[in-house]
Amino acid sequence: MAKIIVVTSGKGGVGKTTSAAAIATGLALRGNKTVVIDFDVGLRNLDLVMGCERRVVYDLINVIQGEAGLNQALIRDKRTENLHILPASQTRDKAALTPEGVEKALETLSQEYDFIVCDSPAGIEHGAQLAMYFADEAIVVTNPEVSSVRDSDRILGLLASKTRRAERSEPPVQEHLLITRYDPNRVTSGDMLTLEDVREILAINLVGLIPESEAVLRASNQGVPVVHDMDSDAGKAYADTVSRLLGEEVPLRFYGYQKKGLLSRMFGGGRR
Amino acid sequence: MKLLEFLKRERKKSASVAKERLQIIVAHQRGERDQPDYMPMLENELLEVIRRYVQVDQDAINISLDRDNDCSVLELNVTLPRDE
Numbered sequence: 001m002a003k004i005i006v007v008t009s010g011k012g013g014v015g016k017t018t019s020a021a022a023i024a025t026g027l028a029l030r031g032n033k034t035v036v037i038d039f040d041v042g043l044r045n046l047d048l049v050m051g052c053e054r055r056v057v058y059d060l061i062n063v064i065q066g067e068a069g070l071n072q073a074l075i076r077d078k079r080t081e082n083l084h085i086l087p088a089s090q091t092r093d094k095a096a097l098t099p100e101g102v103e104k105a106l107e108t109l110s111q112e113y114d115f116i117v118c119d120s121p122a123g124i125e126h127g128a129q130l131a132m133y134f135a136d137e138a139i140v141v142t143n144p145e146v147s148s149v150r151d152s153d154r155i156l157g158l159l160a161s162k163t164r165r166a167e168r169s170e171p172p173v174q175e176h177l178l179i180t181r182y183d184p185n186r187v188t189s190g191d192m193l194t195l196e197d198v199r200e201i202l203a204i205n206l207v208g209l210i211p212e213s214e215a216v217l218r219a220s221n222q223g224v225p226v227v228h229d230m231d232s233d234a235g236k237a238y239a240d241t242v243s244r245l246l247g248e249e250v251p252l253r254f255y256g257y258q259k260k261g262l263l264s265r266m267f268g269g270g271r272r
Numbered sequence: 273m274k275l276l277e278f279l280k281r282e283r284k285k286s287a288s289v290a291k292e293r294l295q296i297i298v299a300h301q302r303g304e305r306d307q308p309d310y311m312p313m314l315e316n317e318l319l320e321v322i323r324r325y326v327q328v329d330q331d332a333i334n335i336s337l338d339r340d341n342d343c344s345v346l347e348l349n350v351t352l353p354r355d356e
Binding site: 145146149150153154157160161187189190191192193194197201202 | 285286287288290291293294295297298301302305
């Protein structure tokens with residue numbers, strides 16, 4: 001039986017797809033059979049971030065409608081063994097995403113994979129609720145910024161009431177906080193919420209801290225999940241996050257003030 | 273003296289303002305979380321009825337539902353405007 005993990009946030013643009021891609025890749029690199037599913041029907045982007053946009057033939061909606069088998073729709077990742085991508089439909093109507101269809105697809109995948117990572121769309125509507133409905137664990141991606149934190153709290157409310165686990169009174173969805181785009185220098189100057197502030201307000205367990213990093217844009221430009229870039233702070237931070245998800249104790253990194261050297265001041269180097 | 277106070281005064285950091293605002297709004301959101309779905313509608317309709325008789329603002333009305341073990345209490349607080 002696979003563990004189903006939803007990557008969600010409420011607010012858009014906080015790094016859900018980047019995180020889903022990096023975490024799914026990280027899990028596969030650690031030897032777990034992993035599939036990452038894009039639930040953003042109409043606005044698919046996971047295929048771009050994973051670098052497989054030209055290999056999409058069938059998608060999740062085709063599978064749900066019975067127009068293609070799961071094996072036809074699943075895309076094998078080129079770089080990473082044990083990793084598959086199930087893209088969202090770009091053209092179909094969101095209503096085609098039915099709970100029964102999703103349940104059936106997840107059940108079948110569950111037989112074969114260790115982890116199913118669901119990349120949720122932004123918002124709290126149909127698609128987002130369906131992405132979280134069957135989850136065992138949730139990664140709530142949050143930027144240290146007021147609207148993102150507030151939306152994350154709304155999502156926590158939904159996770160506690162609108163999931164299968166909640167409806168069946170099973171043990172609740174395990175919630176993890178992932179803080180992204182963290183800028184230690186702005187935190188030090190008092191213009192960004194600290195990680196303790198965000199953790200205290202949302203009151204859930206912190207699974208990872210991803211610093212603001214140029215490597216993230218570089219990675220999505222190239223269609224290579226940032227966790228492959230182990231020279232970068234963000235790549236290392238995602239690898240740490242994956243280790244924590246697997247139950248290992250890893251100390252936090254990249255939350256301290258970074259002094260800029262003379263050269264990077266002159267030539268404008270930022271966080272790697 | 274005034275000048276000294278002005279110089280000593282420390283500008284409040286924006287992050288701590290953000291934290292205070294978030295603590296308030298999140299506490300409010302969590303209070304609403306456990307309420308039944310009909311509460312916002314009930315609130316609006318009660319406000320409508322009251323407005324038929326007295327002109328009150330949206331924030332002049334406060335409704336809360338407290339649940340104890342075997343009974344629930346619906347509390348309605350309306351601040352009426354002073355008679356002109």
